[in-house]
Amino acid sequence: MSRLVVVSNRVATPTETKGSAGGLAVGVFGALKDSGGVWFGWSGDVVSETVANQGPKLERDGAVTFATVGLPKKDYDQYYRGFSNAMLWPVFHYRNDLAVYDRDEYAGYRRVNAWLAHKLIKLLEPDDIIWVHDYHLIPFAEALRSAGIKNRIGFFLHIPFPSPQILLNIPPHEELVKSLCCYDVVGFQTERDRIAFHDYIVRHAHGTATPDGHIEAFGRTLKTSVYRIGVFPDEIAEQAERGEARQDVMDLKQSLEGRKLIMSVDRLDYSKGLVERFRAFEHFLEKSPEWRGNVTLVQIAPPTRADVETYQQIRQNLEYEAGRINGRYSGLDYTPIRYLNQRYDRWKLMSLFRESQVGLVTPLRDGMNLVAKEYIAAQNPDDPGVLVLSQFAGAADEMTGAMMVNPHDIVGTSEAIARALAMPLAERKQRYETNMIALRKHNLGVWRDDFLADLRGDAKA
Known part of the structure; x- marks a missing residue:
């Protein structure tokens, strides 16, 4: 079985995966233990430029490697506090009144995604399956593709996906949707979210969306589906x-x-x-x-x-x-x-x-x-x-x-x-x-296994 590489904004520590971790950490760690692999992302630490430019910190727990990097203050402010949580979070939760758009913060958001992708590339193997999580990392696959990475890459959105008329409030909405189309599989929590994404593709991206979840847009073909995250x-x-x-x-x-x-x-x-x-x-x-x-x-x-x-x-x-x-x-x-x-x-x-x-x-x-x-x-x-x-x-x-x-x-x-x-x-x-x-019926293992089966199954097709 190919190795799994999980990418998320924050990485749970080995201790957290065994104790107080929430659903995402429990589900992801279970998949990583089964196939072996890497969990990559931000450590949660704000560090100096010198420390940030070092290689990822690696920590092993059995067949799982935890790979984390720190963020410089400017990157934290623009990528995390800025565009991710001052623009994407409120709009995706239908609170346009609280959204604040800043071009420099959006540029920082894309820059940090590209920087993180570059850090991960050094850890990748040719047949790795890459599973990216949540709104902080929408441009991540696009950055990997720009660097020549051909691996299968899936994305799961943990928060709502807004209707097109709400999404249009984000000035670079088209760039974000184009970035999502660089994934091979895009998963949503509910059918309502998936329909909202399909509506945007058809009405604003001049693409096509089939009832079985396949999208053609921006020169890419991808699969969308609903994967309901659960508990054990x-x-x-x-x-x-x-x-x-x-x-x-x-x-x-x-x-x-x-x-x-x-x-x-x-x-x-x-x-x-x-x-x-x-x-x-x-x-x-x-x-x-x-x-x-x-x-x-x-x-x-x-x-x-x-x-x-x-x-x-x-x-x-x-x-x-x-x-x-x-x-x-x-x-x-x-x-x-x-x-x-x-x-x-x-x-x-x-x-x-x-x-x-x-x-x-x-x-x-x-x-x-x-x-x-x-x-x-x-x-x-x-x-x-x-x-x-x-x-x-x-x-x-x-x-x-x-x-x-x-x-x-x-x-x-x-x-x-x-x-x-x-x-x-x-x-x-x-x-x-x-x-x-x-x-x-929809426990945490079903969520995890269904998503990865689609990502790996398409790779065999």
């Missing part, structure tokens, strides 16, 4: 059950004093609908006085991109909302919202999910949202909690047993919370079982 539900269930007896979880249960628990876990990001969620919970307490003092919302929101001004504002807004609502409804022995702006170990989160009666997952827009899937997998089958899920999360296509809400509808979300808390056991079990069927 049985592993999560085991992890959640094992953690129930740990002290941290026992302390939380004791502090609740018999109150119902609503759990939410998100990165601190404007796409997650956190302010809207807090206001929906406030409306629920206002309209359901019998629940005051009897239910607690735990919102865990680890900081992200803390050096970006937009994210600093999000944190301030959320802290204000939590303080305002707590000031209105707290008692001497009761705080309705416990807002925790910090990271927790994965096992602890899974165990907290298992202890809760409601999982509140209400992003304004999300490519998939693995928290929704992790919440279901962590539940006790004999007494499962209820997932309240945004219709704008990619997971909504599969988690049909969830209670669907429009996160912009504060009253509707409030009513869903009330119904979830009062739901009888028989209905909770039925919804849980429906969701578990979907989780097992």
Whole structure:
């Protein structure tokens, strides 16, 4: 079997792949262990030009080589803080109002992609299969092709792909789509995302798109498909059950004093609908006085991109909302919202999910949202909690047993919370079982294996 080379913006360390890593790291590392290969990308460190210009740092773990490079401050500012997260992230999440375009940052984005590609070329073997991940690296294959690399290259987009009319807000939209067409396989989280890409190809790139997912545009032919990233539900269930007896979880249960628990876990990001969620919970307490003092919302929101001004504002807004609502409804022995702006170990989160009666997952827009899937997998089958899920999360296509809400509808979300808390056991079990069927059908291994089969299968054709 040919060797696999994975390219992502950040590379999980060997320690992370065995412990607290998320879905991408777990799935990718599993594929790398099976075939042997390289995981290449940014180390997360901002370094001097001298250090950056050295070869990648190599670290081996069995058949897997972790190859990382640091970024100079200018490259970090333009490639990562700039075009990737000030332009692509907001537009791809339908927040054109927050997008900031700067030509120098876009030039830096392409320059860093070309520089990273050059670093990888020295590690490549002729029959390597290359799998590139996410919006930071859209031009990566184009840079490799320009250097004469003929290997099979696939790309998976973890975030939504916007409709053409939204994408047109990015000035170099055509260059970006042309770059995507340099891949052999391009994967999306949902059929909605793939259709948006096809629409652009037909309407704006004068290309063709067939119902079976083949694209012809910019002198290239490629395959597109939907690959729903998932979780390993049985592993999560085991992890959640094992953690129930740990002290941290026992302390939380004791502090609740018999109150119902609503759990939410998100990165601190404007796409997650956190302010809207807090206001929906406030409306629920206002309209359901019998629940005051009897239910607690735990919102865990680890900081992200803390050096970006937009994210600093999000944190301030959320802290204000939590303080305002707590000031209105707290008692001497009761705080309705416990807002925790910090990271927790994965096992602890899974165990907290298992202890809760409601999982509140209400992003304004999300490519998939693995928290929704992790919440279901962590539940006790004999007494499962209820997932309240945004219709704008990619997971909504599969988690049909969830209670669907429009996160912009504060009253509707409030009513869903009330119904979830009062739901009888028989209905909770039925919804849980429906969701578990979907989780097992599209687990993390299926996502990984289907994508790589398409990439390798086309190579044999």
